[in-house]
Amino acid sequence: MVTRQIDIDTAMSPHQILDPEGNLVGNMPDISAERLLSLYRHMQLGRAFSNKIIALQRQGRATTFGSLAGQEATAVGLAAPMQTQDWLTTSYREIASLIVRGFPLATLIYAFRGFTPANYPRETHCLPFQIVIGTQMLHAVGLAMAAKISGDPVVAVGVCGDGASSEGDFNEALNFAGVFQAPVVLVVQNNGWAISVPRHKQSAAPTLAARGIGFGLPSYLVDGNDVLAVYDIMQQAIARARSGQGPTLVEALTYRMGAHTTADDPTRYRNPDEVEAWRRKDPITRFQRFLMKRDLLTEEQDRQLIAAIEEQINEAVREAEAMPPMAPDSFFDYTAATLSPRQQAQRADLLRYVEAKGREASSS
Numbered sequence: 564m565v566t567r568q569i570d571i572d573t574a575m576s577p578h579q580i581l582d583p584e585g586n587l588v589g590n591m592p593d594i595s596a597e598r599l600l601s602l603y604r605h606m607q608l609g610r611a612f613s614n615k616i617i618a619l620q621r622q623g624r625a626t627t628f629g630s631l632a633g634q635e636a637t638a639v640g641l642a643a644p645m646q647t648q649d650w651l652t653t654s655y656r657e658i659a660s661l662i663v664r665g666f667p668l669a670t671l672i673y674a675f676r677g678f679t680p681a682n683y684p685r686e687t688h689c690l691p692f693q694i695v696i697g698t699q700m701l702h703a704v705g706l707a708m709a710a711k712i713s714g715d716p717v718v719a720v721g722v723c724g725d726g727a728s729s730e731g732d733f734n735e736a737l738n739f740a741g742v743f744q745a746p747v748v749l750v751v752q753n754n755g756w757a758i759s760v761p762r763h764k765q766s767a768a769p770t771l772a773a774r775g776i777g778f779g780l781p782s783y784l785v786d787g788n789d790v791l792a793v794y795d796i797m798q799q800a801i802a803r804a805r806s807g808q809g810p811t812l813v814e815a816l817t818y819r820m821g822a823h824t825t826a827d828d829p830t831r832y833r834n835p836d837e838v839e840a841w842r843r844k845d846p847i848t849r850f851q852r853f854l855m856k857r858d859l860l861t862e863e864q865d866r867q868l869i870a871a872i873e874e875q876i877n878e879a880v881r882e883a884e885a886m887p888p889m890a891p892d893s894f895f896d897y898t899a900a901t902l903s904p905r906q907q908a909q910r911a912d913l914l915r916y917v918e919a920k921g922r923e924a925s926s927s
């Protein structure tokens with residue numbers, strides 16, 4: 564019988580490297596200046612991307628979108644230590660993680676026009692982001708098990724929200740990962756809310772990280788607004804998984820500054836004081852202060868970086884809006900390798916309907 568010693572303390576108080584003023588309060592991980600600036604640029608890119616899609620949605624140029632604001636340190640810090648061959652499975656809230664993995668901005672924007680990209684960027688090793696809450700945690704464990712069975716030095720990272728931790732899928736993923744020692748890192752991005760349901764309604768456990776202990780997983784609570792702390796814990800967990808030391812659960816404590824999605828009004832259920840308190844812990848401001856104190860970033864360079872990001876996003880919007888809409892029946896191509904007679908009939912039915920609607924529109 565295998566007995567593993569699991570430290571409960573790491574799951575109880577958050578690991579922190581930078582305080583909200585950007586002062587170093589923990590051990591600095593071994594990261595080059597170039598990489599520090601790349602983390603910062605991706606955080607700014609994540610926020611600007613989120614703001615842009617929300618603006619496009621308001622103009623009828625994008626679908627429903629869940630704000631990323633406030634969660635950039637977690638999204639960037641969890642993806643940055645991954646290697647090219649590793650797999651990432653996320654929800655809709657981790658778009659900045661996909662960007663870190665090299666997912667093209669124009670392809671993402673095309674997806675937020677409501678279309679499935681014809682040339683999915685498989686080389687990024689990111690599964691399509693999940694809307695079905697919690698499911699991607701099982702996908703991550705499955706990918707990790709495939710790597711383990713094949714003997715590939717590949718790690719999978721699965722990310723979900725605090726609300727998702729109440730789903731069966733989340734618990735099954737942790738249990739399976741623990742029993743079979745899958746090379747996986749399971750991350751809960753605890754942003755305080757699952758639409759209008761607060762964290763305390765999800766679990767009576769003192770932290771969500773503490774839940775990992777019961778499954779036999781080394782578990783870590785981390786300040787999710789501190790990119791260095793997230794990077795540090797993730798780097799260690801990924802290295803352990805790669806060297807055959809099994810899975811880890813990470814809970815990143817952060818906050819959803821914006822609405823759940825463009826279809827939500829959080830002022831109906833959230834106390835503005837709570838939002839204000841978290842604004843003072845803004846992950847981008849914190850890291851910006853740190854970089855400036857270290858003379859790695861000047862105000863002028865910061866302005867230039869933000870302007871360059873704006874231009875990069877505008878260019879991606881132009882590119883995405885120039886792409887033709889997907890054929891309305893193309894989703895049949897992604898659903899099954901071969902269509903059953905019933906599915907073929909459904910496809911023909913859909914095409915007849917689309918054609919009739921087109922005729923109706925052109926005659927009116």
Ligand SMILES: Cc1ncc(C[n+]2csc(CCOP(=O)(O)OP(=O)(O)O)c2C)c(N)n1
Nearest residue numbers: 656694695696724725726727754756757758
């Ligand atoms: C299985 C399932 N149940 C319900 C929903 C509807 N739904 C969409 S988002 C959401 C809340 C998710 O909260 P959380 O896991 O904390 O993620 P967050 O949106 O805060 O990132 C729910 C219930 C869904 N998409 N899938």
Ligand SMILES: [Mg+2]
Nearest residue numbers: 724725756757
């Ligand atoms: Mg949440």
